[in-house]
Amino acid sequence: MNDIQLVDAPAGVEGAGFFATSVDKVIGIGRSYSLWPLPFATSCCGIEFMATMSPHYDLARFGAERLSFSPRQADLLMVMGTIAKKMGPVLRQVYLQMAEPRWVMAVGACASSGGIFDTYSVLQGIDEIIPVDVYVPGCPPRPEAIIDGFMDIQKLVQTESLRRRNEPKYQELLASYGIL
Amino acid sequence: MGKISNEDLLKKISDKFHDQVTTVGEPFGLLTLETGREQIIDVLSYLKNDAALQFIFLTDITAIHYPGIERQIGIIYHLHSPVNNVRIRLKVFLNDGDVHIPTATVLWNGANWMERETYDFFGVIFDGHPDLRRILNVDDMVAFPMRKEFPLEDPNRVDKKDYFFGR
Numbered sequence A: 001m002n003d004i005q006l007v008d009a010p011a012g013v014e015g016a017g018f019f020a021t022s023v024d025k026v027i028g029i030g031r032s033y034s035l036w037p038l039p040f041a042t043s044c045c046g047i048e049f050m051a052t053m054s055p056h057y058d059l060a061r062f063g064a065e066r067l068s069f070s071p072r073q074a075d076l077l078m079v080m081g082t083i084a085k086k087m088g089p090v091l092r093q094v095y096l097q098m099a100e101p102r103w104v105m106a107v108g109a110c111a112s113s114g115g116i117f118d119t120y121s122v123l124q125g126i127d128e129i130i131p132v133d134v135y136v137p138g139c140p141p142r143p144e145a146i147i148d149g150f151m152d153i154q155k156l157v158q159t160e161s162l163r164r165r166n167e168p169k170y171q172e173l174l175a176s177y178g179i180l
Numbered sequence B: 001m002g003k004i005s006n007e008d009l010l011k012k013i014s015d016k017f018h019d020q021v022t023t024v025g026e027p028f029g030l031l032t033l034e035t036g037r038e039q040i041i042d043v044l045s046y047l048k049n050d051a052a053l054q055f056i057f058l059t060d061i062t063a064i065h066y067p068g069i070e071r072q073i074g075i076i077y078h079l080h081s082p083v084n085n086v087r088i089r090l091k092v093f094l095n096d097g098d099v100h101i102p103t104a105t106v107l108w109n110g111a112n113w114m115e116r117e118t119y120d121f122f123g124v125i126f127d128g129h130p131d132l133r134r135i136l137n138v139d140d141m142v143a144f145p146m147r148k149e150f151p152l153e154d155p156n157r158v159d160k161k162d163y164f165f166g167r
Helices: A023-032 A044-053 A086-097 A107-111 A143-159 A168-176 B006-020 B040-049 B111-120
Strands: A012-017 A018-019 A037-041 A076-080 A102-108 A134-136 B022-025 B031-035 B056-063 B073-079 B086-092 B101-102 B125-127
Touching: A012 B022, A023 A143, A037 A044, A037 A086, A037 A168, A044 A076, A044 A102, A044 A107, A044 A143, A076 A086, A076 A107, A102 A107, A102 A143, A107 A134, A134 A143, B006 B031, B006 B086, B031 B040, B040 B073, B040 B086, B040 B101, B086 B101, B111 B125
Parallel strands: A037 A076, A076 A102, A102 A134, B031 B086, B101 B125
Antiparallel strands: A012 A018, B022 B031, B056 B073, B073 B086
């Protein structure tokens, strides 16, 4: 029990009895180790996600064991599986119901690009309707790959500004999807 | 084998409808007949209501598209008689551009969604259908995707263009 690891403190100014850093970094660290994912699992990638959540791979190690099945309390939308065109408006609605800050992860070939389903009924990647932060390749990706993608999200959360929503670049991105 | 052989079945139908119904064949023992849209409801009604035949179960309505021939669109009915343990298949071929056929919802309520699906994928207009609109595809789709003139692939996809593969 002596190998408990604590998160390193962010860069800052340290002296006798005080430590100064920016709020951005502290909150970023806090957020990144307590993301509430919303699993939007429609097919086999969702099965891999079940393994990722289970004790063998244990996503709880990264502070994400609390799944939010309400989009209003979720931080991270994990889209796992084929999204048919008829499901597209539903997915968009779920994204719109999430509060800022929000991140999106496209898990697997289908969510990223339509995958093998290059056909009239399947959405050719969820980035046609909502912005995506991290793409996880694989058909389906192994739990390690999903965890790797999740750690990339954590890095994004740690390094992004607190007011990401107010950045012109971000607003431009959302406007290009007709959101706001 | 069912209680009614295909020969007896064919004879009963021929006695009633004469040359309005023609035999296509018996693939896998399934008697397959062809008729026209003028008498399709009469034929279905006879098969369903005849005291001996009792084809009371409408298994499926679907369609098929043969491009390049005169009567391109075929509408196909599968019926099942659980009492006699026998099945039958009926086909109606229509010219493209005039794909109208009377609805079978007057006989089976279950034909409602089958006909909507056939309309959705092949654009067959079932005259008299109570609510003929798309059922499986997105509402704003303009194509009838199972017809051969519509490409199967999604035209929005760009990552499979030849130049990505040096072609």
